Amino acid sequence: MKNNIKNITLDLGARSYDIAIGYKIIDILGPMLERLNIGQDAVIITNNTIHHLHGAHLNSVLSRYGYSSRFILVADSEKSKSYKVCLDVIQKIAAFDMNKKIFIIALGGGVIGDLAGFIASIYKRGIAYVQVPTTFLSQVDSSIGGKTGIDLAVGKNLVGSVYQPRLVVSDISFLRTLSLKQIRNGLAEVVKYGIIKDPALFYYVEKNCKDILKLSIECMQKIVCDCSRIKAQVVKIDEFDKTGKRAVLNLGHTIGHAIEAAAGFTKDYSHGEAVAIGIACACDISVKLKLLSRKDAKRIEALLKNIGLPVYCHGVKLHDIIQAQSHDKKFIHGKNRFVLPVKIGATVIKEDISIKLIEDALKRRVK
Ligand SMILES: NC(=O)c1ccc[n+]([C@@H]2O[C@H](COP(=O)([O-])OP(=O)(O)OC[C@H]3O[C@@H](n4cnc5c(N)ncnc54)[C@H](O)[C@@H]3O)[C@@H](O)[C@H]2O)c1
Ligand SMILES: [Zn+2]
Incomplete structure (x- = not known):
């Protein structure tokens, strides 16, 4: 190697x-x-x-x-x-x-x-x-x-x-x-890539979770290669983020950024940890809209947990997250925009998700 x-x-x-x-x-x-x-x-x-x-x-x-x-x-x-x-x-x-x-x-x-x-x-x-x-x-x-x-x-x-x-x-x-926290931080993005584009990568992380957390050179090299390839493909078709195609990389980031902001960008929530909770919320919304099966949502949540990433948010006020979310760059002309999983390996981008649906998901995830 x-x-x-x-x-x-x-x-x-x-x-x-x-x-x-x-x-x-x-x-x-x-x-x-x-x-x-x-x-x-x-x-x-x-x-x-x-x-x-x-x-x-x-x-x-x-x-x-x-x-x-x-x-x-x-x-x-x-x-x-x-x-x-x-x-x-x-x-x-x-x-x-x-x-x-x-x-x-x-x-x-x-x-x-x-x-x-x-x-x-x-x-x-x-x-x-x-x-x-x-x-x-x-x-x-x-x-x-x-x-x-x-x-x-x-x-x-x-x-x-x-x-x-x-x-x-x-x-x-x-x-x-x-640190292990930093490895998990990166793994949240890896799970994201699996959900948006690459079911085989998702299954690989499921299967090799222990070795990955032990930093097996073979696993890490494969994962960095797979993710780099996916990111390169996405950037190639929408370098300047103008056509909406690059937006798929924002799965989990709408709520993730709001959690980071509400936590004051302290070390309490790393970017990846906040994104993991954001992915869990996006799955909840997607299940509610009947876009994603409960089975796939459970599988995604189980992988995040197995990695040691949070799927519930503690110590941050729900109100602060909702406030921070309304300031997010991903709001376009006052409309929110969410990347929602439809299965492991595919997503849709939906605009103007009802505030109630978002708040329900947050109420469930913010303890
Ligand atoms: N440009 C983009 O497309 C893009 C995408 C995602 C995130 N970001 C940005 O990336 C930043 C987060 O990056 P990050 O998670 O790498 O955090 P980071 O750059 O803060 O690094 C995390 C910690 O790891 C330490 N560190 C770095 N390399 C190390 C090593 N080899 N061994 C030991 N410690 C090491 C750093 O000193 C730091 O304390 C945020 O500002 C976010 O906005 C940018
Ligand atoms: Zn990110």
């Missing part, structure tokens, strides 16, 4: 790029970068936690191929997705960027990926960047597809761009230092 590299191409014409997946493939980052011809001076945006774990190794990998590297560290927090941090990092980049051809490496989870990608999209009207995702969630989801951004006090990801990286390098060995 070692160094068994898999390549998936996200086909976007002139903006196409590879997603390289494998165990310890960071060791061959040098030759991968050489092929891109994007410069010799790497600005690596990361945080202390990841720098401490993987910074020295990345530095030596880059210098072996003649790249200079400059690390810029931000705080290990969602709060780093702010305009203040963004401007601070840009000023540091500008001070370093003298007689150089720089490119950015986003070394980290979704927070770093979103921030670094956004900076790459606006600095000098756009410079090349490479995603090196280090969390399970970022490997299966956020590093792919070019959605970048920062948060405002009134909401998450409200300022941003769609700006594609030149390469994504998902090294499975990075996952070994993640």
Whole structure:
């Protein structure tokens, strides 16, 4: 399995790029970068936690191929997705960027990926960047597809761009230092992919749940490959989220985001945990509308529970979730929009679901 590299191409014409997946493939980052011809001076945006774990190794990998590297560290927090941090990092980049051809490496989870990608999209009207995702969630989801951004006090990801990286390098060995909570966080998105597009992936997670939670290299590599392929297919047909096709990726996210917001984006509910409750609510609504069988809904709930993800929400006020939901970006012209499962492997998108139906689902799930 070692160094068994898999390549998936996200086909976007002139903006196409590879997603390289494998165990310890960071060791061959040098030759991968050489092929891109994007410069010799790497600005690596990361945080202390990841720098401490993987910074020295990345530095030596880059210098072996003649790249200079400059690390810029931000705080290990969602709060780093702010305009203040963004401007601070840009000023540091500008001070370093003298007689150089720089490119950015986003070394980290979704927070770093979103921030670094956004900076790459606006600095000098756009410079090349490479995603090196280090969390399970970022490997299966956020590093792919070019959605970048920062948060405002009134909401998450409200300022941003769609700006594609030149390469994504998902090294499975990075996952070994993640907590079980972080692995579960990513698994919520994996279950989502299974429900929206890939029943075989859903059954695989059901069958191999124990090995996955033990971080079997074989399982993790297969899952990152499957999810990357699905995300690449969806992004290819709706890169800028304009036709509604990319919206399918929002299964569980309408209510999930509301839970995160109502919990104040604290560590009480990780993104994945909130999405798991959101998926359970979407199933409840779908069963009520007779779109999904009770049997499939139970199977989805059982898998989420088996993984150790919550399907009920504790410690967050129902009223706050309902309030937060009405501010969601997925509300279009005052109409809500939900991705609802119809079976394992297929969904429909429904607009204007009755408030009563949503509130009933929330009342059942929020304890
Ligand atoms: N752009 C997109 O398409 C997209 C999609 C989904 C989520 N997101 C964004 O992603 C963010 C969440 O990403 P996340 O779940 O990766 O969280 P995160 O980036 O906060 O990382 C989670 C934690 O893991 C630590 N960490 C990272 N790699 C590690 C490693 N290898 N070993 C040990 N610890 C490590 C981080 O320091 C952090 O404390 C949110 O801001 C969300 O909005 C973006
Ligand atoms: Zn998500």
